[in-house]
Amino acid sequence: MNEAPESYAAAAEVAVVRKRRGRLERIWLALKKAPVSAWFGLIVLSAYIVVALFAPLLAPYGEAEIFPAPFGPWEEAHRFGTDQIGRDIFTRLIYGARNTMGIAFVTTLLSFAIGGGLGLVAAINRSWLDQILSRAVDVLMAIPSLIFALMLLSIFGSTVTSLIVIIAILDSTRVFRLTRAVAINVVVMDYVEAAKLRGEKIGWIMRREILPNIMPPLIAEFGLRFSFVFLTIAALSFLGVGIQPPTADWGSMVRENASLIQFAQYDIKAGLTPLLPAAAIALLTVAVNFVVDWFLHTSSGLKDEH
């Protein structure tokens, strides 16, 4: 006759509500609150990644497959026509996603490994090593990186490896500065001191004590550096000293098809062809910027307005 429980325990009631949210649930909640621009960025970014990963499955032809008609029009068989030696442009756009983004991603990873590692060491060490590294970075940053990259490429030649190494080293200067600046604030914390007194090695202190605490700015910086590296590589390839043919790459595709633009009066589609790879570059950069903006807002409460 008495349907209510005999005794009332607040803890029991609270316990029902206090189920911890899973990681997926938390991500979903954050996504639901994300602005339209972030959604747009995330969708574009995932589409690019899918295209890059599954390029051979999505592309109708081979990367360097040559057809008889050069500068062919947009038609059934070749959605965006063919280029100056008769390669299918749609196919090369798809492969370009893989090559351009892949090389930019590897370069950014390498630049974070170099710049981030040295930055952490400099922040922990704070002695002559820090001085030497910081002054070296000052000098390297005094030369515009595109100019420096051009000079080094003229010496080492334009191979993919030298491209990756040169740009990664030039770019790591900025990563070094950021890592050092944020890590210095963490190094003075008591728990780092405790780890040092425990006798932990520098590797442990870097990985387990400092790195987790400086992750958010580094992740945001990764996005920005990626889009910067991506633009630099595209610019170098456009100038003809970056990724070399027959590898499909958006920067060099713009250069190769640029002459089509003068026929825009007669066939607007031909005029648009060289803009397609350029638009692909611009769209990716915009998307990355949107996502990074949103990430900075949610992770650090950084706001534009005062």
Add this chain to the structure above:
Amino acid sequence: MHPVLATILKRLGLGVATLFVVSAIIFSSISLLPGDFGEAVLGQAATTETVAAFRKELGLDKPAPVRYLDWVSSVLKGDFGTSFSGRAASGVDRSRSVAELIAPRLKNTLFLAGVTAIIAVPLALLIGLTAALYRNSLYDRGVNALTLTTISMPEFFVAYILILLLSSLWPVFPSLANVDASTEFGERLRRIALPAITLTLVIVAHMMRMTRAAIINLLASPYIEMALLKGASRSEVILKHALPNAWAPIATVIAFNLAYLVVGVVVVEVVFVYPGIGQLMVDSVTARDTPVVQACALIFASTYIVLNLIADVIGIVTNPRLLHPR
């Protein structure tokens, strides 16, 4: 000594030191060339003697510090050495001096950069100031979205869109900016219209956003609120209270973007086939003509360093705290 003078001298000293180290780096790039580059330059048929003579001409038989001092002293006299192109295995030397190659092109580049700066700087400051004044208005949001889009686009994308619209579909301006010494001033302006507009769009976006951020940062400080509470008018607050402190960031913004122009000019010159120093550098990189690349890199890097130096000095000179020491 006046503290301002001391700070400026210190900064100038640092600038000279940086320039020195950068020149050393650029110089040492020639020693990084692979050992057989003499044959690569002179061709397959080069004999051991001609290669040895070539290496001797470059001074590779002397120790590096001596070569560096020689190089610096001749660069200061305006002599950048001779280009690698035009050399032949037979020892016949049709190469031209680097200075002779660079001089007319440097003039062209300075002309393009100058025209761009004259349009872009006032425009960016005006837009930046007004966007900061009416912030969060429709105007501010519109300008922000537009500039964010321009920044994200590579220069050559902007350039080709402009060519498509203003040269191909509606032929207003020529798509090739081929000028030479005989081109008249008016015609010259018309031909560089598209490259100048491209560069303007790119750097106005940067400059405007940075100016806006600098002013907004300043308007949030307590002393501005104090001035408002005292009853100062809006224009008085901005001109008398905010601007003296804003000169330093604004000068930095301008110099930074003029320095950015140095880099942007390379890509834009290639798009429009403009005979400037940027295009020369790219061509020389492809031809692996190291003396020319070195000279171009030195010019670009020193312009960049000097512009940043000027910005810092302006920042120091206009800093009210340094000007009125207690």
